[in-house]
Amino acid sequence: MSGVDQAHELVERALELSRTDGCVVIADEESSVHLRWAGNALTTNGVARGRRLTVIATVDGARGTACAVVSRAGVSRGELEPLVRAAEAAARAAGPAEDARPLVAGLPEAPDFTAPPARTTPAVLARFAPALGDAFARAQAEDRQLYGFALHRTVSSYLGTSSGLRLRHDQPSGLLVLNAKSPAAGASAWHGHPTRDFTDVTPERLAALDAGLARRLGWSRRTVELPPGRYETLLPPTAVADLMVNQYWWSSARDAAEGRTVFSAPGGGTRVGERLARLPLTLRSDPAEPGLETAPFLLAYASGGEPPRSG
Template sequence: MIGGHDLVEAALAASPADETIVLVTDRAEAALRWADGSMTTNGSARASSWTVIALRRRPTGTHCGVVTGAGTGRDDIVAGVAAAHAAAEQAPAAPDATDLCTGTGPGPDWGDPAATTGIEVFTPLIDALAAGFDDADALYGFAHHEVSTLWLGTSTGLRRRWVQRDGSIEINGKRGGLTGASAWAGAGTVDFTDVDLPALLAELSRRLDWAGVTVDLPAGRYETLLPPSVVADLMLPLLWSLEGRGAEEGHSVWSTPGGTRLGETVASLPVTLTSDPAAPGLGYAPFVAATSSSDTVSVFDNGMPAGRVDWIDRGVLRALAYPRATAAEFGATPTAPGANLLLTGGSETGLDEMIARTERGLLLTTVWYLRDVDPAVLLLTGLTRDGVYLIEDGQVRAAVNNFRFNESPVDLLRRATEIGATERTLPREWKDWFTRTAMPPIRIPDFHMSSVSAAR
């Protein structure tokens, strides 16, 4: 058992390949789970993994072999090096091949041990959870914290280390038993010290109060307020669609005859959609770390700087994701995909103020089961869940039935009539894959509830 930095160096020293990339990740996790007002499980875990990428440069092209394994044993990763080299010998030429990024050796933190976490990280939550368990509403939920330490090294001298800390808490409140009213709230965090759990519980109670009256409504188009969490769930598919190659080749919402929509105004209001590794509380590695290639990232780009990207700047599409080889092919700027997402540029208005200015409409608090329908327009379908409410004369009057909806996040930006204050939020549908978001509430004048759903 040796440290991550030593594993990288051992793998590079053992590699017979022309060039080699090694990534080692140590991941520590802690979790709490509760149901019906009492704790059910808690625990922590730790695991390590590594990936070796071996390159063979030949007149026929660059051939790439990739092997991933687990553990921190020197013999295991050395065997992985041999397997990656053998795979490279048999692989076809890589279409995304380019020169590797270079570096000047390790920084001062290269030899530091892996960061860790444990159950104690949840201490700021305990008193408020205990008080919530004594309340009349049944609480169900999950809190999770993950700390990942990454070491990245290449035979071209690059050495990078990064520690990523991410946490989340989500709570489902129920009133009237399992078949009664239900509401959800959640928050993303780095260490839980900034989570206002009493405020989350108070919001759950307020939503359950709203559900004391119920109204059935038909499918149709409704003026709808989307809180930040829902906006995050709808904007993340937009982020993932920002592929330069797909736009250039004409099979994306960002395509236009003969090119891309870069430079086109795509939002009705002057909003900015950003990924920024330096965003406070939402940070991520300021360099590419890739164990496989896709249309947005390449293993050949490992170590490439990943800075702030304004995908949409004051309503105008300004950037798409291009690996370096793809950027060279299309004469574009190499741009790494984002690992956080912020939508800014709205007013300082909060959701409650937007409710107070609504004559009649819906408040859609959470969504789930989002699926692609038509990538050419980025049309999504999904279901409402745990709270759709009727607003009349500036007040929430009742809970309404659930719906299936069909909407495109690109079209929502085009049709939005009001965008409020941005705040850190937790997407519900995508929480297991993406937690680092800051979004505003949005008013859509004609959100399409395409059919009534029997989902509860």
């Protein structure tokens, strides 16, 4: 990746090179920092940067609009034309796309579209690293071993279309994974903590997470033999979140209407309006939810659920 190639400039140049009826270009600039540890000691740390450019070409025909997606990493200005031509050739060879729609037009350009991408740095872990050392010391004194990693990444996405759309979004995300093991008892306990910037992972918070893992390891000292059967099980919040994410992925209206999920109604249609459980449950999404903010517009990297071609 050349240091002089700005993401928004690559988007504009790719659109200039386009010869098909429609074109969408997405440039993703990513930066990340991480710490990894095992057996109460750091093992690796590092900083990484990357770029991926995605070109979606559309071709109008008598039977509808065909499209194709080609995505490549580390693209520089000199590599743009082969990428665009590959997407166009694939679109001309493809059949009509069922989900084809006219490209959105008439929206104002994002004010920061030409600004440099957001970057994360090791400074985001400056308070966390010393607190992790304290956790290692506590675990060593209590005959426990800590494993896991801390990861923070920022992705700046630049979206441009042949219809004039120019949007940009910066997405920070982070994850702390802690796994505690008791060599003497052969037990382990896990905790995952999502974060946007690690400011909420204070030394006190990390100490509390470590204490919670130690408490759960203590539970393993007592075992109870249970015969096969159905039992009420209490799951920790992280396990519930994993299950809810999986449910969210399978909540596609199209998949349900086509009879491919548990939300499909016998004989056709969907189960919208049915009661799913006796317990009160609300599953919703909001790109502006505090702490879970995400792009207020859709970044579609593929058509019809098909993954993009990579080069």
